[in-house]
Amino acid sequence: MTIFAEHHHLFRAAVRAFVDREVAPQIEAWEAAGRIPKSIWPRMGALGFLGVEYDEKYGGGGADLFTTVVLHEECARSRSGSFAMAVGVHTDMASPHLYWTGSEALKEKYLPAICRGEKLCAIAVTEPGGGSDVAAIRTRAARDGDHYVLNGSKMFITNGALADLYFVAARVEAGDAAQRHRGISMFLVERETPGFTVGRTLDKTGMRASDTAELSFQDVRLPTSHLLGREGVGFYEVMRVFQRERLVAGVHAVAMAERALEDTIAYVRERQAFGGPLSEKQVVRHKLADLATLIEAGKRLTYAAWQKHAAGDDAVREASMVKLFTAEMANRVAYDCVQLHGGYGYMREYAIERFARDVRLFTIGGGTSEIMKEIIAKELRL
Ligand SMILES: Cc1cc2nc3c(=O)[nH]c(=O)nc-3n(C[C@H](O)[C@H](O)[C@H](O)COP(=O)(O)OP(=O)(O)OC[C@H]3O[C@@H](n4cnc5c(N)ncnc54)[C@H](O)[C@@H]3O)c2cc1C
Incomplete structure (x- = not known):
């Protein structure tokens, strides 16, 4: 069974050459530092490795899903789980919230920088009180005119210490027990937003080059346009x-x-x-x-x-x-x-x-x- 065509093989050769040249020799240093330098992202952006499936009008590659599979296979072959995970979070776990559910204005504003590797992404769902029961999250987004006001905290967030853009799950309405999924939505939070704090970087067993952080939100005011998708169906x-x-x-x-x-x-x-x-x-x-x-x-x-x-x-x-x-x-x-x-x-x-x-x-x-x-x-x- 093969799911790959000739263009996938060419793309694989390009990613493998990059990994061999610019990732493999650095792995030990990154593990010791507990982080991957941010300079890797613009480099990957320039090579067309970030946003491979996104529309070319946003700076993406307009490629198919199997190109994404190739990208992640080659990043994981690097022998650095941390590197593979950092890339995966940026390209396929965080930024798809924007690409799939963001408004046109938001996509035009942020996606080109995401594809160029100028803005690193993180996805923040898990909280100190629990990760498995996603519907039980307590971070709150209260509507205040043309803003939402976020309060709460997040735990174990990959790329959390270094990211520029955070895709954050928050509860918009309390809802009853049967409806508790409906109250959750995703929000785009810029690192510099007042009230948003990146807490301590966590010390881990493995994935040591990947930065994992706690986040806190104290009266973080976001324009309503930073709600991704429709209110209440975010889950x-x-x-x-x-x-x-x-x-x-x-x-x-x-x-x-x-x-x-x-x-x-x-x-x-x-x-x-x-x-x-x-x-x-x-x-x-x-x-x-x-x-x-x-x-x-x-x-x-x-x-x-x-x-x-x-x-x-x-x-x-x-x-x-x-x-x-x-x-x-x-x-x-x-x-x-x-x-x-x-x-x-x-x-x-x-x-x-x-x-x-x-x-x-x-x-x-x-x-x-x-x-x-x-x-x-x-x-x-x-
Ligand atoms: C290195 C690292 C990186 C991470 N990166 C991110 C990230 O970028 N963004 C993010 O949002 N989260 C991230 N997470 C969080 C991760 O997704 C959660 O740790 C995971 O979902 C489990 O949640 P928890 O740790 O709260 O465990 P809990 O939910 O407290 O679970 C504890 C144990 O109980 C079991 N359990 C819970 N409920 C049930 C049930 N109903 N039936 C049977 N067993 C059950 C679980 O399987 C587990 O074994 C990361 C975690 C780590 C360690």
């Missing part, structure tokens, strides 16, 4: 972008696992034990065969879901399955690949060690495995 729009986010997460998990498997195969070919390379031991060969099979299953599930999404069909069930399966799969790959590296697998200087820490996020971020199972069960009408 359903958030869910649409979540589908995209989960499909991108699947691409990341599969591509990172593939790279880890390649690294591990190279290692066991080299490593000698009991008179020969590890790769000749049957138990090692079988373990690698199992991992390759799991990765292939994850890849095909992911591609099939992207095809459904590309056709414009509702892919909630498939996107949730992709997120669940690939996140668990990547962690299984991480566990076994570390094991096959022996003591070196536990050492910081080996990329496999970082991979194992990075992919631990996958069963938690962007909707936990348990929440994916809840969604799938609902789709099964349970």
Whole structure:
């Protein structure tokens, strides 16, 4: 099964060359600094890697969804989960709120700078009180004439410390329990808006080059034009972008696992034990065969879901399955690949060690495995 045409291969070669030249040599420095320098974004913008699907009139590439798949596969192959995630948040988890639901005036104002990499985006849904139960968010947007006034706080926000534009979920009306989804909408908040504060940068297990921050909103006044989509139906729009986010997460998990498997195969070919390379031991060969099979299953599930999404069909069930399966799969790959590296697998200087820490996020971020199972069960009408 291939979903790619010749132009995708050319695009892949361009992204891979950029990653090899400008990302791979910097990964260790970025991990140590706990951030990716903002200079990478205009560089990626100039190469046409940001906003690949967006209309050319906004500075986008006007390309298809599978170009996006290629972009994320190659970013994830970099061996930096942080880099892949930072790109994914900017291009496919945050800015689609503007592209899909923003007014024409708002798109004209912000999208060109997003595509050029001059303005970095973050998506702020999770709150200190909880992330899984999105409908329970407490950040409030009260209408005051031709403004909304935002009050509340957000937690665990990727690109949060460095972003310029924040796509923020807030409750416009209290609503009763049955209607609690309807009161949520998305708002575009510029970093410089008075009352908006970027709090501490959080110290994490993995994804250490990705900045993750707390945000706070105190009487933040936003023109009503900064409401994205229609008031009260924001939740359903958030869910649409979540589908995209989960499909991108699947691409990341599969591509990172593939790279880890390649690294591990190279290692066991080299490593000698009991008179020969590890790769000749049957138990090692079988373990690698199992991992390759799991990765292939994850890849095909992911591609099939992207095809459904590309056709414009509702892919909630498939996107949730992709997120669940690939996140668990990547962690299984991480566990076994570390094991096959022996003591070196536990050492910081080996990329496999970082991979194992990075992919631990996958069963938690962007909707936990348990929440994916809840969604799938609902789709099964349970
Ligand atoms: C590094 C990192 C980056 C992140 N980036 C972002 C970002 O950019 N933007 C953003 O908005 N959020 C972001 N998040 C937040 C992430 O999406 C949430 O952490 C996630 O949705 C889980 O929410 P929670 O942490 O509040 O856990 P909780 O919702 O408190 O869940 C705790 C545990 O309970 C389980 N649980 C909850 N409800 C149920 C249920 N009904 N049935 C069974 N089990 C259940 C969960 O599966 C989990 O195991 C990020 C998180 C991390 C760690």
